Structure formats: C-alpha cells, structure tokens
Amino acid sequence: MRRIIIVATIAQAAFAFGLLEATPHEAAEAQLAIVVNKSSKVDDISLDQLRRLYLGQSQSLPGNGAVSLVVFTPERPLFTERALGLEESVFRNRWVGILFRGEAVKPPVEFSEVEEVKQYVRTHPTAIAFLPVGSMDETIKVARVDGKMPSDANYPIR
Numbered sequence: 001m002r003r004i005i006i007v008a009t010i011a012q013a014a015f016a017f018g019l020l021e022a023t024p025h026e027a028a029e030a031q032l033a034i035v036v037n038k039s040s041k042v043d044d045i046s047l048d049q050l051r052r053l054y055l056g057q058s059q060s061l062p063g064n065g066a067v068s069l070v071v072f073t074p075e076r077p078l079f080t081e082r083a084l085g086l087e088e089s090v091f092r093n094r095w096v097g098i099l100f101r102g103e104a105v106k107p108p109v110e111f112s113e114v115e116e117v118k119q120y121v122r123t124h125p126t127a128i129a130f131l132p133v134g135s136m137d138e139t140i141k142v143a144r145v146d147g148k149m150p151s152d153a154n155y156p157i158r
Contacts, residue, residue, distance in 0.1 A: 031133040032079055032157050033150045034143045035117075037125045040064065044144040045128070047156045051084055053128065054091075054108070056098040069108035070129035072117050076110075079130045083157045130157075 034050065036042045041064050052058040053067055060066045071079075080091040098104045111117045114135045121127045121140050128143070133150045136142060148155045 030075060030078055031150050031155075032075060032082065032130045033133045033136060034145055034157070035121055035129050035131055035136070035140045036143050037121055037127055038139070038141045039125050040127075040141060040143075042128065042143050043141075044147055047083065047146050050128075050145065054079075054084055056095060056104045059104060059106070064126060066126060068106070068124050068127045070117055070120055070127055071108045071110045072114070072129060072131055073110050073112045075130060075132060079157075083130070 034045060042061060045061070049058070049061060053061075053069060076091070077088040080086045080088045084091060086094075095104075095107050099107055109120060111120065114131060117129050117131055118135075118137070118140055121129050142149065146156050150157075
C-alpha cells in the first residue's frame with residue numbers, strides 16, 4: 001500500500017511540473033491552424049519562420065516587430081511534432097535551456113483552454129498561436145502557412 005501512495009504522489013508531482021501531460025485522444029486527428037490578432041499584418045507565415053519563432057531562434061517577423069508566442073497546451077505535442085519536427089519534451093527542454101542561458105527574454109505564453117488562447121490573441125496585436133481548426137471564429141484571424149490554408153490539401157502542418 002505504501003508503494004502505491006508513493007507512485008501516485010510522484011505521478012501527481014510530474015503532472016504538476018509539466019513532466020507528464022494528459023493529452024486528448026482526439027489530438028491525433030486534429031487539424032491545427034495558425035491564428036493571429038485580426039489587426040495583425042501577418043496574413044501568411046512561412047513554415048521556416050514559424051519554426052524559428054517557436055524554437056526561440058527569432059523573436060520577430062519582418063514588418064510586424066516582436067511576436068508574442070502562444071502555446072495551446074492540449075495540442076502542444078501535435079504542434080511540436082507536425083510543425084517543428086520535434087518531440088514535445090525536446091521542445092520544452094529547448095526553452096528551458098534558452099531561458100537559462102538568457103537567449104530569450106520572453107518564453108511562449110501557455111494556456112490550456114481554447115477561449116483563453118482566443119482572448120489573449122484578441123488582446124495582443126502581435127500574438128501568434130495554434131488552435132484546432134474547429135475552434136475558429138470571427139474574433140481571430142487564420143494565417144496562411146507557406147501560402148496555404150488549413151483546408152488546403154497540401155497545408156504544411158498536417
């Protein structure tokens with residue numbers, strides 16, 4: 001009985017520190033869209049630019065200035081795999097290293113609810129986020145990736 005309690009406590013601590021995450025079973029089937037503030041000048045972003053931003057290699061876009069990155073945590077594993085070509089743990093560890101070395105001053109903002117992401121994007125003109133296509137509405141703008149919309153057959157984040 002004592003062993004079960006210790007294992008449960010370790011698992012709870014791992015979840016609390018983001019070392020383990022419960023991911024929705026439908027995540028494997030989700031189609032993600034890159035979203036920005038409606039007033040943003042960003043209409044199209046290259047997959048390379050997106051990768052550079054989310055990997056901490058760049059913090060701005062030409063003509064848009066500094067970018068505020070947003071991570072929707074339930075879809076982070078899918079995004080990091082499809083858009084960045086990395087496992088989620090590698091992505092998180094990369095950001096820990098970037099912040100530890102002082103290479104970036106602002107890490108991505110993380111939210112676990114769709115409405116929280118939308119609210120942040122609506123109130124931050126330079127925000128860039130990813131969300132499931134099914135959660136889109138008229139309050140945010142979907143940006144093209146390499147000239148393609150999520151509904152296009154050759155959309156790069158599939």
